[in-house]
Structures are given as structure tokens and as C-alpha cells.
Amino acid sequence: MKNLQLILGMLTLLFCIGCSDDDGSAGNGTGPVADFSFSNDESTFTFTNLSENATDYQWDFGDLKFYSYEESPTYTYDIGGEITVSLTATNEAGESDFISKTITAPEIIIINIDIDGEFEDWTDVAIAAENTSGTGSIQRIKVWAGGENVNIYFEGNTSMQMELVDMFINSDGDPATGFLHGTWPENSGAEFLFEGPLVSNGWGSFYAHADPAGGWAWNAIAGSAANLTSSGIVALDEETNAIEFQIPKTQFGTLGESFGIAITEMTAGWALVANFPEGGSFIIIEP
Secondary structure (H helix, E strand, C coil): CHHHHHHHHHHHHHHHCCCCCCCCCCCCCCCCECCEEEEEECCEEEEEECCECCCEEEEECCCCCCEECCCCCEEECCCCEEEEEEEEEECCCCCEEEEEEEEEECCCCCCCCCCCCCCHHHCCCCEEEECCCCCCCEEEEEEECCCCEEEEEEEECCCCCCCEEEEEEECCCCCCCCECCCCCCCCCCECEEEEECCCCCCCCEEEEECCCCCCCCEEECCCHHHHCEECCCEECCCCCEEEEEEEEHHHHCCCCCCEEEEEEEECCCCCEEEEECCCCCCEEECC
């Protein structure tokens, strides 16, 4: 009996040689587990890595363009819709795990504005401001500043001829700097003025504001008339006129995160036709 007990004890000792009480050691079946979460600000996504037991990571952002080997990358998409994002997590032993999740990126609207008097390319541009009272010559405005230019579309009744305008631009988004216009006191602050006709690429000129106190003082910018390209007035029907024009952003130096615009329309004889917008605030645009 003693011999039997000795043999069983030796067998138990041999069986336990190499055993470990470390649950995280290699060979115990605990491999990497891939996982992540995400958040977004418009088309920019932040991916937070939640993987376990891994040291290396590969991200496939699902747009057939880029991979990343960062632990928790940030990525901006230039496409929209449902996109499959994948993460492969690998440990030091070369074991890997894979997970995919579907994100929804905002639809990217590609708009190319041509100043040609044909307005179909404005279809997907939202109305920036509208004259709800029905009075005045200008009824609505659209602005597209997604590229190198500030493109502007005005639509109005047949009184809208744009023979002469004062167009004020708040280029830095700060209502306290620039010309403080009494018609739009809430947030005027115009750094630039265009004065002249919009109906042709004629004698008009851009002016830079020159009074730190916010009064009427402007310096003409030489040669700037050529920096405004206009379609001229186009009759959409018997009651509606439209015009589109384009200004390169370089005309304003550096635009702020937002800019404001307001316009006074006059006849060729400098008689007031309308102010737009009619309220006490510039139209605010985010480029």
C-alpha cells in the first residue's frame, strides 16, 4: 500500500511540472479580443480602441484609401453613406482577432458653380436668407463658399436690376470690427465694401475699411473690379429675376470661421431700391 501511494505521488508531481498560476501566460487560450467604439463631428470620426490582450493594431477605414496602425486614430472621410470599418488586433505571440462595424458618414455634396447665367448648379445649395414679407426687390439669397471662391445667387422680382449696389462683407466674423452699419446694427462690422454695378463686370471696385472707430471711411483696392464675375440679370419668368456672381476668397485676405454679407440695391441714379436682408442682422455664412 505504501508503494502504491508513493507511485501516485510521483505521477502527480510529474503531471504538475510546468504548471503556472499566471492566468495571462501564453498558451492558456487567452488571445487578443478586438473591439472599438467611435464618435464623429460631421465627417471626422474618432475611433477609440477597446481591444484586450493586444499590442499592435491595423485599421481599415473602408474607403479603399487608407490604413492606420495607430491605437486610436482620427479620420476624416471625403465620402458619405454607410461605411464598414475594420480593426485587426494582434498580440506579441502573433495571434490576432478581427472586428468590423458600420458607421454612417454625412453625405458629401459636391457643388461646382459656373457663372454662366444657368442656375441648375444652385439646386443643392440651401437658401441662406429669404424676404418673408414679400416686399423689396430681392427675395432670397444663396451662398456657396466651399471652394476657392465666394459664389452668391440673388433671386427677386422684376424690380431687382442690380444697376448699382453697396455690398458689405464682414470677413472676420467679428461684429465689433470694421464698418458698423446702422441698417444692420446687430452684427455688421464690415471689413470690405463692393460699390458699383452687379449687372456687368464694369467700373465697380472693392474697398477696405479704414476707420478704427467704425465710421464711413474706405480705401479703394486698385484693380479689384476684375475680381467680381457676374452673370448679369437673367429673367426666370415674367415675375422673377436672378443673378449669380463670384468673388475669389483671396480678395478678402483670410476669411474667418464665418463671414457676413448685406447689400443695398440702388438705381443707376443712386436712388434706394431695397436693403437685404430687411432685418437688423447681416446674413452669416460658414465657408
